[in-house]
Amino acid sequence: MRTYCDEIAQVKRAAFRNDTYWARPVPGFGDPNARVLVLGLAPAAHGANRTGRVFTGDGGGGSGDFLMAALHRNGFANIPTSRSLDDGLLLRDAFIAAAVRCAPPDNKPTPEEILTCQSHLEAEVEQLQNIRVVVTLGKIAFDVWWRVMAGRGLGVKPRPAFAHGAVYKPKGGPIIIASYHPSRQNTNTGKLTPPMMSSIFSKASTLVGSDEL
Numbered sequence: 001m002r003t004y005c006d007e008i009a010q011v012k013r014a015a016f017r018n019d020t021y022w023a024r025p026v027p028g029f030g031d032p033n034a035r036v037l038v039l040g041l042a043p044a045a046h047g048a049n050r051t052g053r054v055f056t057g058d059g060g061g062g063s064g065d066f067l068m069a070a071l072h073r074n075g076f077a078n079i080p081t082s083r084s085l086d087d088g089l090l091l092r093d094a095f096i097a098a099a100v101r102c103a104p105p106d107n108k109p110t111p112e113e114i115l116t117c118q119s120h121l122e123a124e125v126e127q128l129q130n131i132r133v134v135v136t137l138g139k140i141a142f143d144v145w146w147r148v149m150a151g152r153g154l155g156v157k158p159r160p161a162f163a164h165g166a167v168y169k170p171k172g173g174p175i176i177i178a179s180y181h182p183s184r185q186n187t188n189t190g191k192l193t194p195p196m197m198s199s200i201f202s203k204a205s206t207l208v209g210s211d212e213l
Helices: 002-011 063-073 109-124 139-151 194-208
Strands: 036-040 093-097 131-138 175-179
Touching: 036 063, 036 139, 036 194, 063 194, 093 109, 093 194, 109 139, 131 139, 131 194, 139 175
Parallel strands: 036 093, 036 131, 131 175
Antiparallel strands: none
């Protein structure tokens, strides 16, 4: 992945030929006191790998704007788009991280790459002391979070199945809400619609303010 990130930063996409690509591992972004953690898959080659911020700069109508619109509708973001580091975007009560920290070829990290990145995710999450709800975007993020939970001694056997909109309440850990990933493949085909994405964060908003935790 590191080689791929460096190659992309040199070759670039025509629309970004004058940009200096970040081309390094991408950290999480958001409110350090957040009660909601949003866990994605990995930086996009010409999105976060270029801008240095998760779900940022992958073009109008990309996964970043799709996700941010849902967060904005539910009060977690101050604007409904995510275009660049200087766009003024702020997250409220939410923090976004990725299961894999570097852009993988074809957006498909290998199992070995996912495991290698897990320790970095665990270290990042360890600093977020107020997390009460975790929204996992896609099955890979869903599976990674259950492994993180298992590492804390909070694993569940058998592991619950992934299903969009499903809510799981493991004893001793944050509530988990499963969601399809807002990739173009899902959003352009209608597998994931704006109302479906918005409803995920409506659930998250309700749960962080409830007595169920």
